[in-house]
Every structure is written in structure tokens, then in C-alpha cells.
Amino acid sequence: MRFGYWTPLFGGWLRNVDDEQMDVSWDYVLTLARRAEALGFDLTLVPELNLNDIKGTAHPSLEAWALAAALAATTERLEIMAAMRPGYHLPAVTAKQAATIDEISGGRFTFNVVSAWWAEEARQYGGIFSEHDDRYRRTAEFVEIMQGLWRQTPFSFHGEYYDIDNAHLEPKPRVLPRIYAGGESEAGKSSITNYADAYVTHGGTVHELRAKIAEMRERRDAAGKPPFEAFGMAAYVIVRDIESEARAELARITDVQHGSAYESYQDFISKSQLERVPSLEDYSVSNRGLRPGLVGTPEQVAERIRAFEAVGVDTLLLQCSPQLEEMERFGSQVIPLLR
Numbered sequence: 409m410r411f412g413y414w415t416p417l418f419g420g421w422l423r424n425v426d427d428e429q430m431d432v433s434w435d436y437v438l439t440l441a442r443r444a445e446a447l448g449f450d451l452t453l454v455p456e457l458n459l460n461d462i463k464g465t466a467h468p469s470l471e472a473w474a475l476a477a478a479l480a481a482t483t484e485r486l487e488i489m490a491a492m493r494p495g496y497h498l499p500a501v502t503a504k505q506a507a508t509i510d511e512i513s514g515g516r517f518t519f520n521v522v523s524a525w526w527a528e529e530a531r532q533y534g535g536i537f538s539e540h541d542d543r544y545r546r547t548a549e550f551v552e553i554m555q556g557l558w559r560q561t562p563f564s565f566h567g568e569y570y571d572i573d574n575a576h577l578e579p580k581p582r583v584l585p586r587i588y589a590g591g592e593s594e595a596g597k598s599s600i601t602n603y604a605d606a607y608v609t610h611g612g613t614v615h616e617l618r619a620k621i622a623e624m625r626e627r628r629d630a631a632g633k634p635p636f637e638a639f640g641m642a643a644y645v646i647v648r649d650i651e652s653e654a655r656a657e658l659a660r661i662t663d664v665q666h667g668s669a670y671e672s673y674q675d676f677i678s679k680s681q682l683e684r685v686p687s688l689e690d691y692s693v694s695n696r697g698l699r700p701g702l703v704g705t706p707e708q709v710a711e712r713i714r715a716f717e718a719v720g721v722d723t724l725l726l727q728c729s730p731q732l733e734e735m736e737r738f739g740s741q742v743i744p745l746l747r
């Protein structure tokens with residue numbers, strides 16, 4: 409199992425807790441990254457949203473790709489996985505940015521390609537936001553252009569969304585960046601099967617992940633593609649010495665209160681095609697992180713992680729709050745049980 413964590417752009421992950429003691433600052437992000445390396449974490453996912461999805465749109469948030477480049481320059485071992493939505497980028501320019509960050513990091517840069525879901529963010533920031541299936545078709549072209557530029561020079565492409573004529577990209581990446589992607593709709597899964605190197609998903613139960621991984625393996629095989637290189641899952645983790653203390657913390661953070669922190673909820677459920685629509689309680693924590701059930705003592709959480717590993721999950725992308733303190737707990741008390 410590889411252990412990753414979400415870089416906090418928004419001051420936390422909890423929609424029912426106003427102050428999580430997590431600064432929206434580069435200093436805090438850097439402190440987390442350096443401590444994560446020391447604790448044995450393998451990678452960090454830098455999510456990309458230009459508005460604060462957790463605390464509300466009026467609250468601060470940081471920009472993903474600037475942070476990814478800074479992390480590449482200031483860490484030694486972490487894989488830097490930056491999220492990217494094609495509606496906010498140009499493919500050839502993005503390919504060059506990626507090659508540059510790959511150079512800075514010494515080959516540690518990867519992608520999480522996201523086809524986007526938040527219409528209000530697109531309205532405020534001028535992003536391209538079309539109907540659901542159209543977003544996945546655009547994403548497929550975007551990835552094909554990036555990979556073409558990384559592999560050959562000059563490169564040309566003429567598609568429905570993009571035209572590239574004899575483009576030159578040098579230097580090439582030292583390591584071809586791995587493309588992670590996730591999706592639950594038919595259009596999403598079909599598209600991802602063809603262009604992604606690895607599959608990532610929101611949090612789910614062991615049963616849900618078993619079925620999802622089996623389906624994606626079958627799709628990949630039917631498409632004549634090599635197996636996915638990894639299967640990742642988002643999860644929120646609560647570790648305490650006593651199970652009752654972990655359950656009390658779970659109750660605290662899911663005490664639903666309607667307010668600005670839920671203003672993205674309707675966009676999320678209406679602009680996505682989800683296999684399971686999350687309740688407001690599930691939405692209390694980002695990315696359906698409570699569904700995996702990583703709540704309890706170190707031994708209980710480790711046992712639960714082993715169950716996910718048994719059905720094919722090999723990469724966990726963890727959220728916790730306050731992040732530095734809870735990562736310390738997980739790194740010192742859970743990771744050693746699994747290694």
C-alpha cells in the first residue's frame with residue numbers, strides 16, 4: 409500500500425467546522441510535505457479548484473500548479489500529483505509546464521486529470537464548462553496532445569476541440585508523467601479506460617471498491633490495454649487510542665449545519681453522474697472520505713486498510729484534520745503496522 413495525502417488548499421476538509429487550525433499558506437503546505445516525507449508518506453495530491461469548495465466561495469484558497477512546482481523544488485522523495493481540469497488550461501502549454509515540473513522534481517511529477525463539475529467556479533473564472541459527456545471528450549483529446557508532445561517532436565493534432573501544428577516541446581520529461589483519472593458515469597469510465605494509466609476514485613466501502621476495480625480491470629482488458637498501474641482511493645481518517653474517542657470525533661465533524669459551506673452541494677450532485685448521491689452527512693467531509701470507514705484505533709484502521717488492499721486498492725489519498733497533528737498520529741501509529 410502506498411500512502412498519500414491531500415495538500416490542503418482551503419484551510420481544511422470539514423464543512424461543519426469553521427476553524428480547523430490549518431493555515432491557508434505556503435508555510436503550512438511546506439511543513440506538511442517535509443513532515444510527510446519523514447513519516448513515510450509516498451505522495452501528495454494537490455487538488456485544483458479556484459474557489460473554496462469546503463468553507464465557501466468567499467473564503468481563501470491557493471492555486472494548485474504554483475504549489476506543485478514549489479513542492480517539487482522543496483521535497484526530495486514525494487510523488488507530486490497535481491490535479492488538472494482541461495477547461496482551465498491549454499494542452500500544449502500544460503504539457504510544457506508538466507515537463508518543467510518533472511525537471512524540477514527529478515521525475516516525481518504526475519497528473520490527476522479531472523473533467524470538472526462546478527458550474528459556478530467556471531462562471532467566476534471563465535472556465536470552459538459544457539455538458540457532462542462533452543467534458544470527457546475534451547479531456548481525452550487534451551491527454552492525447554500532452555502525451556504526444558512528451559513523446560515526439562514535432563507533434564501535430566487535429567481534433568474536435570484542439571488543433572496543434574508541428575509543435576516542439578523540449579526538454580522532454582525525464583519520466584513520462586503518470587495519468588491518474590476517476591469517473592463513475594459510462595462516459596467517464598469509457599474515456600478513462602482508454603487514456604489513463606491509473607484509476608482513482610472517491611471514498612467507498614470495501615464492497616464498492618471490489619466491484620469498481622473488477623469492472624475497470626475488465627474494461628481495460630476488453631479495450632486491449634495493459635492493466636492499470638494503480639488503483640487509488642480518497643479517504644478521511646480518524647485514529648484514536650480508544651474507539652469511542654474516534655467515534656466521538658466522527659460525530660463532531662458530521663453535525664450537519666446548513667450554510668455557505670454547502671453552497672457547492674447542488675452543483676456537485678447535479679453536474680456529475682454519480683453512482684451514489686452523497687447525503688449531507690457524507691458531504692460534511694470532502695470527496696466522500698467517510699465511506700471507507702477509516703475510524704478507530706490504530707489496529708482497527710490498519711485492519712480496514714488491509715481489507716481494501718485485498719480487493720485491489722494500492723494507493724490511499726488521505727485527508728485528516730487538523731492535518732499536521734493527525735498525519736503525525738497516522739504516520740507513527742498506523743503506517744508501521746502495515747509495513
